[in-house]
Amino acid sequence: MSHDHGHDLPFWRKYIFSVDHKVIGIQYAVTALLFLFLGFSLISIMRYQLAYPGRDIPVIGKLLGEPIVGKTPTGYVLTGDGYNAFGAMHGTIMIFLGVVPLAVGGFGNFVLPLQIGAPDMAFPRLNMASYWAYFSGGVVMLTSFFVPGGAANSGWTSYPPLSDIATTGQTMWLFGMVLLITSSLLGSVNFIVTTVQMRAKGLSFFRLPFFVWAQLVTSFLLLLAFPPLEAAGVLQLMDRLAGTSFFLPSGLVVSGQVQNQLSGGGSPLLWQHLFWFLAHPEVYVLILPALGIVAEVIANNTRKPLWGYKSLVYSTIFLGFMSFLVWAHHMFMTGMGQTLSTFFQATTMIISVPSVIILTCLVISLWGASIRFTVPMLFALAFLPMFAIGGLTGLPLGLTTSDIQLHDTYYVIGHFHYVVAPGTLFALFAGVYYWFPKATGRKMNDFLGKLHFWPSFIFINGVFMPMFFIGMAGVLRRQFDQTEQLHGAAVQGLTVMVSWSAWMLIISQFPFIINFFWSIFRGEKVEANPWQATTLEWSAPSPPPHGNFATPPVVACGPYEYSIPGKEKDFCPQNVALEA
Amino acid sequence: MASSSHEMDKHLKVYYIVFGCLAVLTVLTVSVAYLHLPIVAAVAVALLIACVKGSLVASFFMHLISERRLIFVILGLCLFLFLMLLLVPSLTFFEPHYSTFVNGVSGR
Amino acid sequence: MSTVAIPYDIEPHPITGMYNGKFGLWLFLASEVMLFGALFSTYILLRVGAPAGTWPHHGSEILDVPKGTINTLVLIASSVSMVLAWASLKMNNFAKGRVFLLVTFLLAGVFLVIKATEYYAKFTHYQIDVKTPVLLHGEKVTRITGHLHEQTDEHVVITPDAVKGQEHPAEMEIERDNIVRLTNFGPQHSTYMATYFTLTGLHGLHIVGGMVVILFLLLTGPSMWSKNPAKLTNRVECTGLYWHFVDLVWIFLFPVFYLL
């Protein structure tokens, strides 16, 4: 259509407003990593308040200053509102600005077109728009820290009426969310069309790498689950800006004032339904791409085909579908009767079955292998038991009777963090180490990689394992100071331990940061396929040029043809026929 | 790719017929509303007419009638999810056993 | 813009039977179905769960049904002209296609203008709830609806609405102290008005969005037609799909708000 070439585009078109899926993928990944670090920093500050309630925050308190932290005669402390704002923004940043953009925007964009042998995404300019919508959403969220009253402080779940009567930060949060949702919708349309329409010749659906399947199902979840939250966001904006009462019942009395200028007639439960209709599938948006990455890394480093590829695919599709039917298990304590609670307990138990199957497939894939303990493999292997713990601890929360005691306690926090932090985040680290050579043509340092892995693995368990016990003791989440309550004070010792683990964990990330930047410029140069992998991305040069493949690849076999008996090499790339 | 003009003429005729039907149905649904039927009947008739109109638009203007299965699967999924979104909250809202609607602190 | 040739950008994929844009647009419409679906279910849930007496028995008590009917017809007509625009391009008649596009654009404008007059009427129509009942139409009432004339710190002057077959009532002065709630028929008036404004407002935004795209096609059409007619035809088709969907949403909104 036009005559200019990728390599003579001006800088800002090539690296900033680029339409190349690889550049966009890297933009997503770098931005998301920064947000992950920010989200982690927020919680590190909160952990000081939790471990040493009311005591001045050393060093960092002074750096932040007012109005983010409150002043005391001797220094600075978090305020109740500040704590809630940090908590709400920790959740929002980690999920919507960190993990999902990294897993879907970053890896999806960079890897998916390469893995299916496409020259780019189906809609390159839409892809760029998607990144910039995400970026703007992030900027709006960050700015909200500086508006009067601070950032949104009604939890990442933003339950009304609390969120309806909250300060301006909540409005910013809603605007930010609308931008992020737009970004996700544009991205998911792009992924689905690309996967369905632009696969290389010979790449049938059952020859797709599992990662592509995971991304495809994820995209459907984003496409169909996000709009109800967008609707809910619009309604909450109306409540906040136009004075409507979608989520406000009649007769509210706030701080002793009768709210008789409100029409009332709304329902707080409505928000919860619309919110969790998105937010449960969102959990699978967080976990499926991670499973995809882990499957790729495991197949590559066991040097053998994945066990039960088709079960994996079918389980993933089933998981995706079921994830729409379990949302109200987050609402067992809202006063749910027998019929509905039985339905949602049953669907929750059912959804655990495909998860068990996926985990089983991945672990049985180790049998008869020749395991290379590379850095990506270490992270992928650590993912398995961590995800198992996260999944298992979901059981007591999915049954109403045991949920009575555990609902909204630290047990819940431990549960989903095991799924998302040592689970998904470890898988994402595996992905960074694994595909780094493809993006830069250089490998990340092995020693620093291991120095990143081992302390992270130890301290992340130090953070989340005690939470099960703290939660069991009855300590509720979102408490500014748990020692205010008798049962909370009893386990304050564990909370101090969690905090120290968290601070050690953040220190453990420095080897990664150093490694990342050092390797971009100084890392060991490697050839196009350093891991001797089979999937298509490795048959393109590293880094791949604009348009990816010199000639469109033709696929001749399945995705994981490793260690075929009687062959000289222990792997057979997808675009090489098995017989050859 | 290019359709014959004869075929297109047929298409055009269909568009005009659909336009006529939609206009007639619009007038019909408004006139029914002025009959003040019982609420259940009124809702049923209004929604029925709206559905017919909607299907006409989707089938002929959006050419859904000649599309392949893929789109139907996706739209079917949407419909199913919409029904879930309607049914489940309504069940929690109207749990008859124990929850009642109250106006603020009012009660005895 | 890019050197990369995207497969199936214009020609349909052999298996799905669609080019990328059309498939993408259908997916976008699927998400739109979920968006409006969620809002419709909100409407149903709030309406069914509403305490007695808080919703109008009939939309026509509040909304202007003739205007709504005309708007429905306008939107349907715009849908027809949209599909005709596409058909003309398909038959290689760019000039005619362009005219039909322009007609669609203008009809959309008409729709918005009518809608704006309806909105204006609601925002200038008031309701006052009072503590001590006042005499109106020979009855003691605690609620008066009508048009405001004067608002001061001490009192409000309102012309109450006329009742069919009766003479128009005279202006009334109501003391501020006696007023419990004074509101126009804007979104904050009641859950009914809130859902009405939210849904029709969002629908209106979709109309505006569609108009922007149509305007873009009108302006860039000639140059694109000379370079790549198939691409322009595809773009018009996709815009049409979106436009028909917006029409379809209105087909449901109209009876739901005006007739029930």
Added chain:
Amino acid sequence: MLAASSFGHYGAWLPPLISVHGAEVDRLIDILHWFMLLLFVGWGIFFVYCLVRFRRRAGQKASYVLPKGKISKYAEVGVALFEVVLLVGFSMPAWAEYRTHPPAKDHRVEIRVIAQQFQWNVHYPGPDGKFGRTAAEFISDANPIGLDDSDPAAADDVQLVNEMHLPTGKDIYVRLTSMDVVHSFSIPTMRVKQDAIPGMEIPVWFKVLEGATTENLDEQMTRTYPIGRVAWDRFRHHVAAKDYADRSGQVILARGGDLGATFRDGKKLLERLRQAGVTELTLRPRNALELVCAQLCGNSHYKMHAQIITHTPQDYEKWLKEQSKPVEFNEDF
């Protein structure tokens, strides 16, 4: 009377249990955790075995042929079946008891609880068993639930803030609502949790174990700790069970006294006790039972807790009667 030691302790596992239905909850939690542990350990052994046995080394070649065997399938079906058992056999019956079979009207103690930022308002109908009318227009600082004094049924009503009295061994039926935002009515020691949602009144019912009176619990929770393990953060809600004096006989920490209002006070006090040669402290919680809010409700969410005092049914009746006596004006006051 029940043995005082049967209620358990506060610590890193489930808190003391003093409600009847709570036993079911605890049993399910126990079973689940044994089941989870079993699965994880079994799975972990296989996992670690694979890592060691199939590590890359000379002569270890990966096999292209995938292992066959049905063990994984059996394991998956086993897990699924066990989940069905948990659901149908344990969770559903207990939930039905907890949520769908309220105690009969004639022998239950009914209480209204109206949550508010950041306090629990408790409304008792008084000896006549009838709740007085409440409405927003009567709300004032002294009357947070808006009780209408002109209503005859309201005359003997009792309203309390952040204090709830309950009889043991009787069905308690709480009518729960909120006047502003979503709160959650949570009593960890009774395995009770129910969101308080504005615009809705949702009942929740439970029964306190006989013998679990505050008196007994206080006695049971009196424990002696080495002074090295006593930190202000952990024991700020505890009070001394006896007097502690320094060498000159001056009392540093009196019976019923606590460790001070702030961390600094506590530190100073403990230092003084140590200097006085105290090696261990006998402490008990100030209030053994708490009602807390489990749903984020604003900046002082963590402070929204009420003390619960349990009485024998006789004492409860006595207390209620005392409370509902109209307050007589005292000239001196």
